[in-house]
Amino acid sequence: MIGFAIRSFIAAGMLFLTVYSFYTGYWGWGISLIIPLALVILSFIYNENLAFTLNHMRSGNQDKAQRAINRITAPQYILSKRQRAYVIYMQALLNAQSLPHAKVEAMLRQAIQMGLKRGHDKAMARMHLAGICVQTGRRQEAITLLAEAKKMDDSGMLKDQIKMMQGQLQNAPSKNQMRMAQMMGGRKKMPKMR
Template identity: 35%
Template sequence: MPNFIRLIIAFAFLGSAVTLFVFGFWGWGILGIFLAILVAVTFFFNENMLVAQFYMRKENMDKASQWLNRITNYEKQLIRAQHGYYNLLIGLIESRKAPMQSEKYFKRALSLGMTMDHNVALAKLSLAGIAMSKRNKREATMYLQEARKADKNKLLAEQIKMMKDQMGMMDRQVVKGGYR
């Protein structure tokens, strides 16, 4: 459902709640206010995205993918601030199936922008992992440094450190392979 319809429905609930207040039906008016608030909240936070994030936290990628597939045209169904998060979620799901093909979603998420720094750090960390799997050390190092800068609350510090250690092991494997 397009976002402007959600706003129309929210204002209809709000208008009916005010009407109910005027005619003395306070209980139904309060219920109308709650419904108007609920519909207005879905304008800013799409319910499909919220349920998909819930299933991703539960490690159920199939259900998360089903809920994200309900969003047919994200440019019309989501507000602009959620476009980057939509691509990030699609990229995280794709990284489980086909890691190399998820790169375009992470890059699109970064180009569209995300407001939370730890999500930017997560996208850059994922891009660093993809660059490492392509044996592109320079790009992986760049993404790791950017991820460390973006991770202000140190939520991904352990993963960044582990990725750095793996990059060091990658150097040793190249050296060993070169001498044989």
């Protein structure tokens, strides 16, 4: 919120100086202030940490992408609704190993509800949700999510991963089997014969 207020004051001040320079006849100063003003206004439209994250993800550097996306702490104050959806989506994907499954699932569902723009992003979010559902024993929900992901993958980028997950779903234990294994304390090992 403080960063947003500072950027707002800087943008308003620069806009005033630019208009005043043109009004008083200092065209050189007015023209030279247009580029910094455009950069400040662009920072309202597109967050620099989100740009760094996408750039690092394209180059394959997951650690730097994770650090850049985790720098965005309060996206509701500085970003539009669609950009907030992408920030939450990227945070869920990049922090999936360190966060609990319930938190990642809530973040992905929130990103889907807020509205991801691209079809393959919607498909990727549903595919990750299906993976979480498989791990928690919700097989039917995972099948539904994978079917939705298959429909939304308009470019066919995730076709192989979806097929692989559908194959793994055949071998996944059901919720009842997982519950029985927990009640039995897991698989008991037989004592070795001497």
